[in-house]
Amino acid sequence: MKPEPVWVEPATPSVNVAALMVEITERLRHLLATGEDSAIDLGSLPLTPGDRDELAERLGAGEVSIRLVAEGESAFVETVFPGVWRVTHRNPAGKISLETIEIAYVPALVGAHREDVAAGLEQLEQDFSIRM
């Protein structure tokens, strides 16, 4: 006889989100005062699935959403609080490798790197001279 499947409910929310919101507030204040970026590593915090749902609900989704494709996809989603980003990095297999909340005007990884811009310019100039 085939056993009945056991349905496991997602664990109920605890009190972790309230503490996390206080930390986000403090870091946002720091960003305004000094211009320094910072981040909270969500993977290292003991959050229940219920906590994660609650956090997503309280932060919401804002105006900007950026998709980066480099060694797997990454998503940078600004929350309803400008300067607070939900960042999810995935590996090439599609599994989440790092989940953070970044407090920054623009997440650092989004901007182009100086050396890459220089290499790109060189490429452009070469293409240009070939076509001329």
Add this chain to the structure above:
Amino acid sequence: MQGPLFDSFAGRGLSRRGFLKYCATLASLLALPPSAGRAMAEALAAARRPSVIWLPFQECTGCTESITRSHTPTIEGMIFDMVSLDYQETLMAAAGHQAEQALAKAVEDNKGKFLLIVDGSVATGLEGAYSCIAGKTNLALLKELAPHAAAIVAMGSCASYGGIPKANPNPTGAVAVSDIVKDKPIVNIPGCPPIPVVMTAVLAHFLTFGRLPELDRLGRPKAFYGETIHDRCYRRPFYDQGKFAKTFDDEGARNGWCLFELGCKGPVTYNACAHVKWNDHTSWPVESGHGCLGCSEPDFWDAGSFYKALSMPANPLKTVVPAAAVGVAAGVAVTWYNRSHKAAARKAHETAGVADLEK
């Protein structure tokens, strides 16, 4: 951000953003602030590949199996391109005399500079004869190579503490690497097996900072073994609220409550399973509904039943000592209990014969 390592990655089509993203993940694993990712990327890009020699002793190859699972995403496979893995019996193409020649050459070329990884315990019984490679005992090989290594990584619970080969009654006289080698920096990465990314992150730390990471009193990297499973467990709030699963399929288990009463060893086990997780960050034992076995702690195999709560005495016969310290009355009671227990055990004992085995 430039250097030999980054150039070799770029040659394989890895972008700078991809590399930075990987370093941010590594920094997070090493419990460094997320901002350290960029600094790590700078240092790592400029690193040179050190030679690594991997010796398998009394082991089951589970550690190697685990580490190779760190390859599946290409970038984590690349970390093995960061080192020159000169000798690894399971993974290398060479065999027999050719393999042994590769080992001799790697040692000769990199004297004092190579990283020595050992998985498996060291058999000391019968002068080490229980486990040999190419006619040499593991014990002799370790003593021969250790003086020339820059540092030693004891991979898995067996190399770190003796592990399962050392479990009672330890027929081969198995000991840990640190019981034999006393004058070299040794980092223990216990676990049965250890988490693959812990290994790669320790290697990355060695490459980035030129030294081993900060270790705890048992020689484990603090970044991964600094806190207990229980401290980082997502079910911890339920422990604090006194909500426990009593069986594996009751209401509590279905609601994801704490598994303490079902024998979880999380409160006394130091490891990173709760936040690093297994199988590409898919899940880990507690998330899958089973308590922690404590496989990364010394002598976990002899620590009593996996299904007995930590609050229960693992072996009633041993409770005499603490009981006597608490009070004579309690001591007498426990002694009486132990005696009756022993007597009952003796009474129930039957000698098994060949006929019983065939039943």
